[in-house]
Amino acid sequence: xxxxxxxxxxxxxxxxxxxxxxxxxxxxxxxxxxxxxxxxxxxxxxxxxxxxxxxxxxxxxxxxxxxxxxxxxxxxxxxxxxxxxxxxxxxxxxxxxxxxxxxxxxxxxxxxxxxxxxxxxxxxxxxxxxxxxxxxxxxxxxxxxxxxxxxxxxxxxxxxxxxxxxxxxxxxxxxxxxxxxxxxxxxxxxxxxxxxxxxxxxxxxxxxxxxxxxxxxxxxxxxxxxxxxxxxxxxxxxxxxxxxxxxxxxxxxxxxxxxxxxxxxx
Amino acid sequence: xxxxxxxxxxxxxxxxxxxxxxxxxxxxxxxxxxxxxxxxxxxxxxxxxxxxxxxxxxxxxxxxxxxxxxxxxxxxxxxxxxxxxxxxxxxxxxxxxxxxxxxxxxxxxxxxxxxxxxxxxxxxxxxxxxxxxxxxxxxxxxxxxxxxxxxxxxxxxxxxxxxxxxxxxxxxxxxxxxxxxxxxxxxxxxxxxxxxxxxxxxxxxxxxxxxxxxxxxxxxxxxxxxxxxxxxxxxxxxxxxxxxxxxxxxxxxxxxxx
Ligand SMILES: Nc1ncnc2c1ncn2[C@@H]1O[C@H](COP(=O)(O)OP(=O)(O)O)[C@@H](O)[C@H]1O
Ligand SMILES: [Mg+2]
Numbered sequence: 372x373x374x375x376x377x378x379x380x381x382x383x384x385x386x387x388x389x390x391x392x393x394x395x396x397x398x399x400x401x402x403x404x405x406x407x408x409x410x411x412x413x414x415x416x417x418x419x420x421x422x423x424x425x426x427x428x429x430x431x432x433x434x435x436x437x438x439x440x441x442x443x444x445x446x447x448x449x450x451x452x453x454x455x456x457x458x459x460x461x462x463x464x465x466x467x468x469x470x471x472x473x474x475x476x477x478x479x480x481x482x483x484x485x486x487x488x489x490x491x492x493x494x495x496x497x498x499x500x501x502x503x504x505x506x507x508x509x510x511x512x513x514x515x516x517x518x519x520x521x522x523x524x525x526x527x528x529x530x531x532x533x534x535x536x537x538x539x540x541x542x543x544x545x546x547x548x549x550x551x552x553x554x555x556x557x558x559x560x561x562x563x564x565x566x567x568x569x570x571x572x573x574x575x576x577x578x579x580x581x582x583x584x585x586x587x588x589x590x591x592x593x594x595x596x597x598x599x600x601x602x603x604x605x606x607x608x609x610x611x612x613x614x615x616x617x618x619x620x621x622x623x624x625x626x627x628x629x630x631x632x633x634x635x636x637x
Numbered sequence: 638x639x640x641x642x643x644x645x646x647x648x649x650x651x652x653x654x655x656x657x658x659x660x661x662x663x664x665x666x667x668x669x670x671x672x673x674x675x676x677x678x679x680x681x682x683x684x685x686x687x688x689x690x691x692x693x694x695x696x697x698x699x700x701x702x703x704x705x706x707x708x709x710x711x712x713x714x715x716x717x718x719x720x721x722x723x724x725x726x727x728x729x730x731x732x733x734x735x736x737x738x739x740x741x742x743x744x745x746x747x748x749x750x751x752x753x754x755x756x757x758x759x760x761x762x763x764x765x766x767x768x769x770x771x772x773x774x775x776x777x778x779x780x781x782x783x784x785x786x787x788x789x790x791x792x793x794x795x796x797x798x799x800x801x802x803x804x805x806x807x808x809x810x811x812x813x814x815x816x817x818x819x820x821x822x823x824x825x826x827x828x829x830x831x832x833x834x835x836x837x838x839x840x841x842x843x844x845x846x847x848x849x850x851x852x853x854x855x856x857x858x859x860x861x862x863x864x865x866x867x868x869x870x871x872x873x874x875x876x877x878x879x880x881x882x883x884x885x886x887x888x889x890x891x892x893x894x895x
Contacts, residue, residue: 428791431795433791433794433795451794451795451797452795453797455795455796456795457791457792457795459788459791459792461786461788463786463788463789463792465789465807465810465811466887466888466890467810467811467813467885467887467888476796476806477796479806480793480796480797480798480802480806481796481797482797515887517887517890531792535796541795
C-alpha cells in the first residue's frame with residue numbers, strides 16, 4: 372500500500388507498550404495516538420520515566436508495540452525501519468574510531484552507501500568534513516572522541532545521525548547532559564541543519580524551552596503509564612533565535628506547557 | 638622529591654623489592670645455617686645458573702615452545718568460543734555451566750590421563766598449557782561482547798545493521814581490550830600448565846629438569862629452574878602487556894603512550 376499524498380509519514384494509532392510479563396509487567400505507554408507529517412519537527416516532553424524513550428523506540432521499530440499500530444509511509448512497522456538517524460543523551464561514539472570514522476559508520480552500513488563505500492571513500496570523507504564544519508567541528512576529524520569535550524562529542528553524534536541523510540531523525544535528550552550555554556548553542560546548530568535539510572525529527576526532552584525553540588508541534592505526556600495529554604502547535608516564525616526565547620509569546624507557550632506538566636505532579 | 642626522582646624511584650621499585658627479598662633470603666640462610674638441600678642461598682642459585690646456563694637454556698627453550706604453542710591454540714580457540722558465548726544467549730546458557738565445571742577441575746588431575754592417551758613428550762605439555770589458559774580468554778572476550786552499550790546496539794539496529802555487522806563493527810573492537818587483558822593472565826597460566834605436565838611425568842622441559850635435579854638432591858639446580866621459570870613468566874607477561882598497549886591505546890584514553 373502506498374501512502375496517499377498528504378498523509379502523515381508516521382502514524383501511531385492507540386499504541387501501548389508494556390515491559391516484562393506476569394507480575395512484573397509494567398505499562399510504560401498507553402494509547403498513544405499521533406501523526407508526524409513529512410518534514411515536521413515534533414517534540415515530546417514529559418516527566419522522567421513517562422515513556423518518552425519508549426515512544427521513540429516504537430516509532431523506529433526497535434521495539435514492537437504490545438497494542439495498537441505504528442505505521443511509517445502507510446506501512447505497518449515490523450522491525451527496525453530504514454533511513455533513521457539516532458542521537459542519545461550519551462554520545463555513544465566508538466572510542467576506537469576517530470571522529471571522522473565514527474561519522475562514516477552509517478555509510479558503511481546503510482544502502483546504497485554501503486555498496487559504494489570502498490570505491491567512493493574520498494567522496495564520503497569530504498561529505499563528513501563538510502558536515503563537521505557545519506556544526507563547528509572543522510578540523511577535528513582526526514581526534515578520537517575521548518579527546519573532545521562533551522559538547523563536541525554531542526555534535527559528532529549529531530553528525531553521525533545525519534550523515535546518511537535519513538528521512539527521520541530521532542533525538543533522545545541529546546542535549547540533556549550539556550551545560551546551558553553549549554545546549555542553547557546546539558539548539559541553533561540543530562535548527563540550522565533542519566532548515567537546510569528538512570528531515571522529519573522527533574525530539575524527546577524534558578526541557579520545555581528546548582522543545583518550544585525547536586519543534587513545530589509539542590506533545591506533553593502524562594506520568595507513567597505515559598499518555599499524550601496535550602498537543603501544542605508552535606507557530607513562532609523561523610529561524611528562531613535566543614532572542615525569541617525572551618519574547619512574550621515564547622514565554623507564554625512555555626508557561627502553558629509547564630502548567631500542564633505540573634498538573635501531573637499534583 | 639622532584640618529579641624526575643619520583644619517576645626514577647617508580648621504575649627502580651620492582652628491582653629494589655626483588656633485591657630486598659633476595660638479600661633477606663641470603664641472610665636468613667646464613668643466620669639460621671640452613672642446609673643447601675633444604676633451601677640454597679640465592680648467590681649459590683645464581684652461581685649454578687651461570688655455570689649451567691647452556692643446559693638451563695636448552696630446557697627453558699623446550700618449555701617455552703610448548704607453552705607458546707599451547708598459548709596460541711588457547712588464543713585461537715578462546716577467541717572463537719568467547720565470541721560465540723558472548724554473541725549468542727543460547728550458546729551462553731548452554732556452554733557456560735560446562736565451562737565453569739571444566740575450569741573447576743584441577744588440571745594436574747588430567748595430566749596422567751593425557752599421558753595415557755598421548756604418551757610422554759611435548760604433546761601432553763602443549764595440551765595442558767592450552768587447557769589451563771583458554772578459560773580466562775573465553776570469559777573476557779564474552780564479557781567484552783556482552784557488555785556492549787544498549788544505545789550502541791540501538792544505533793546499529795536503527796541503521797539496519799545485521800547481527801554480523803554489529804559483531805564485527807562493535808563487538809570485536811570492543812572485546813579487544815578485554816582479550817588483551819586476559820592474555821597477560823593466560824600466558825602465566827600456560828606456563829603453569831606446561832611445567833605441571835613436565836613435572837608430573839615428562840622427559841623434557843624445565844619441569845623435567847627440576848624433577849630430575851630434585852631426585853638427585855641437587856637443590857641448587859632445582860631452584861635455578863624455578864628462577865628460570867619465573868623469569869620466562871615475567872618476560873611473557875611483559876610482552877603481552879606491551880602488545881596490549883600498542884593494540885588498544887584507545888582503551889587507555891591515550892594516557893599510556895608505549
Ligand atoms: N527495557 C526495559 N525493561 C523494563 N522497564 C523499562 C525498560 N525500559 C524502560 N522501562 C520503564 O518504562 C518506563 C518508561 O521508560 P522510558 O521510556 O525510558 O522513560 P523516559 O525516557 O520518559 O524517561 C520507566 O518507568 C522505565 O523504568
Ligand atoms: Mg529517556
